[in-house]
Amino acid sequence: MESYLTEFGNLLLRWLHVIAAIAWIGESIYFVMLDNSLTKPNEEKDSRYDLIGEMSSVHGGGFYHNQKYLTHPPFPLDEKLHWSFWKSYTTWLSGFALFCLLYLSNASVYLVNPASPWAWAAVLTPGEAGVAALALLIVGWLLYDELCRRISPEMQRDGLLSIAVAILMSGVAYFSSHVFQGRAAFLLTGAVMATCMSANVFFWIIPGQRRMVKALNSGEQPNPLDGKRGKQRSVHNTYFTLPVVFLMISNHYAFAYSNETSWFIMTLFILSGALIRQYFVLRHQGQNMLTLPAASGILLFVIGMIAAPTDIKTVPTETRSSNSNDNKSLPATSNNIHMVSRILQERCVSCHSARPTQVGFSAAPAGILLDNDQDIQRHHIKIKQVVASKYMPLANLTKMSDEERLQISQWAP
Template sequence: MEGFITDWLNLTIRWLHVIVAIAWIGESFYFVALDNSLRKPKDRALTERGVFGELWHVHGGGFYHMQKYMVAPAQMPEDLHWSKWPSYTTWMSGFGLFIVLYLCSPQTYLIDKNVLDMGPVVAIAAALGFLAAGWIVYDSLCRLLGHNDRLLGAIVGLYVLSAAWLACHVFAGRAAYLIVGAMLATIMSANVFFVIIPGQRKMVNAMLEGNAPNPVYGKRGKQRSVHNTYFTLPVVFAMLSNHYAMTYTHPYNWAVLAVIMLAGALIRQFFVMRHRGRVLWYLPAGGVALLAAALAVTLPKPMAQPAQAANMPVVKLADIEPILQQRCVACHSAHPTMMGSAPAGVLLDSPGEISKNAQRLYQQAVVLKAMPLGNVTQMTSAEREKVAAWFNARTQH
C-alpha cells in the first residue's frame, strides 16, 4: 500500500510540476522574445511618455500593442500583473517531487557505493546542501561581477561545470544529473523571489510615494532574467535525463552532462538573437554538433564474446532466474516490494517476461550497468557476466 500511495503522489505532483513548468517557461520565453523584438516608437507622444520600445502582435484574431517603458510609466496602473506564481509553484512542486522520489528513498536513488560510500542521512544533507550552496555561490558571483556581463557569464558557466563534476562524484549518476538540474532550477526561482520581484516592488513603491524609481532594479532584474532563459533548456534536459541511462552511466558522465547543457544554451541563444533580427546559424549548428559528439562518446562499445568452450555448458534461462529473483524482482515484478509498480512496466518474474524483456535487461544490467538502481541489491560482476552469456547464447541460436 505504501508503494501505491507513493506512486499516486508521484503522478499528481509530477503532473502539477509539468503544467506549471510549461506556464513558467512559456511566459519566460515570451517576455524574452518580446524584449528582444521591441522597436523604438515612431510616435513622438509615446517617447515623451517614457516608452522605450513597442511591438505590435496579431494573435487569435486580435491585435495587441505591447509597450515597454524605459523605467516606469508616469502613473501607476490600477491592475498590474506580477509574473511570479508560475515560478514559485514550479519550484515547490519540483521540490515536493524530489522529496517523494529521492529524499524518501536515498539508498535507492541518491547513493551509489561505487561512486561514494555514504549513509542515507549524509546523502540527504548533501543533496539539500547542494541546492542551497548552488544559489548562495551564484548570487555572490552576480553581486561581485554583475557589472561585467561577459565575465559573469563565463564564470557562471565554469561554476555549472564544476557543480556537474562534483555532483557526479558524490551521488549516483541518475541523481547527480537531476540534482544539477534542480540546483539550476533553484537559482532560477530564487532569482525571481529574491531579486526580480523585490526590485520591481521597490520601483512600484517609489512611484506610489511620488519618487523616481531607481533604474538599477530594472537592469539587475533583466540580467537575472537573461540568465534564467539560458538555464531553461539545460534544466529541461536534466529533468528528463533519468530516462536515458546511456548519459548518466558513462564514466565521464559529468562531461556528457556539461556538453548537452552547453548544446541547449547555444540553441537557446540562437532564438534570443533571432528575435533581435540576427539569424546566426552557427549557434544551432554548434548545438547539434555537441549533441552528435555526446552521442558518439556514449555509443556502447562492442562487447567481446568469448568462444564457448567445448566442455562449458551453455547458460540457459533457468541459470539466470535465481539471479533475477534475488537482484531484480523486488522492483520488476507484478507485485514489487521496493516500488509501487514495476518501473517502465518491465517484469522479470516469469520465463515469458524475461524472454520478452531480454534486450532491455541486457542493455540496462550488462552494457550500462544502470540497474539495479545504485546497485542497491548488490548485483555482482560475475552475475552480470552470466546474464551476458545467457543473452549472447540466446541471440546466437
C-alpha cells in the first residue's frame, strides 16, 4: 500500500513538474526568440522613451506588435504588468519534491554507489549520500554565482564566463558520476543546472526587475546594470535548457549513465545541447550557421560510439555467437540460458517480477521482467550491459558476485 501511494505521488508530482517545466521553458524560449528578432523601428520614435527594437508577428488568428524598452517605457508599470516567475519556481519546487520522494527517501537503492572508484564514496551511508546530494545542489549554485560575479560582473567578459561555466558543469558531472549511481548522477547534474536557472530568476532577474519598476514608479532613473545583469542570467538559462531537458529524461537510457565514462558523455551532451540552442539564437538574429548543428551532430555521434555496449564495439554479432563455443576461456555453459536464469532468479527477480518482494517496489522496475526465459532472451543486450557496468542489481542489494557477472558477460544467447 505504502509503495503504491509513493508511486501515485510520484505520478502526480511528475505530471506537475513536466507541465510547469514546459510552461517555463516555452515562455523563456519565446522571449529569447523575441529579443533576438527585434529590429530597429523604421521611423523616428519619441526620443523620451528608449525603444530598442520591435517585432511584428501573426499567431492565434491575429497580429501582434511587440516593442522593447530598456528603462523608459511609455506606459504605466502597474499591476497589469506581466511577470514571469511562478512557472520557474513551480518547476524547481515540484522537481525537488520528486527528488526527495524518489531518491532521498530510498537513498540506499538509488543514490549510494558501492561500486564508486572513490573509496570514501563507496562506503557512504544512505543519510550521508542524501546530504552529499543536497550539498551538491547548493555548492553548485554558489560556485556558479561566484564565477558570474568575479569573471563578468559588468557583462564585460561574458565569453570567458561561459567557458568557465561549461568547465564547472563538467566538474559537477565528474563529481556526481563518481559519488552517486549513474542514474542519480545524471539527474543531479541536471538538477544543479536547473537550480542555477531557478536561482537566477529568484536572486537576480526578479529582484533586479523589481528595483527597476520601483525606481520608475517613483520617478527615478533605474540602474541599467540591473537590466543587463538580468539579461546575462537569462541568457545563461537559455543555454542550460536543452542540456537540462536531456539530463532529466536520461533515466530511460541506461547505456548512457551506466557507462564508465558517463561524466564525459554528460559533458558532451551538455555541449551539444548548448550548440543547438546557439544555432536557434543566431537564427532568430537572421544568421543560419549550419556548422553549429553539424558540430552538435558530430558530438552526438561520438557519444553514440563511446556509449555503445562493449560487445557491439568489439565483435560483430554473427562471429561472436559462432566463435563462442571454440573460445577456451569461456565456461562450457556459456550458451546456457538455465545458468543465466538461475543467477537472475537469485539476484534480480526480487525486483524484476510482476510482484516484487523487495521493499519499496510495487511493479517490475522499468517494466522489465526477468523471471522467465523468453523475457531474459529478449532483454539479453541490456542485461549484459547493466550487469557488466555494475549498474544492476541496484546498489548491489542482492549481492551479485564478480564470478556471476563474468558468467553473464560470457553468455552467448
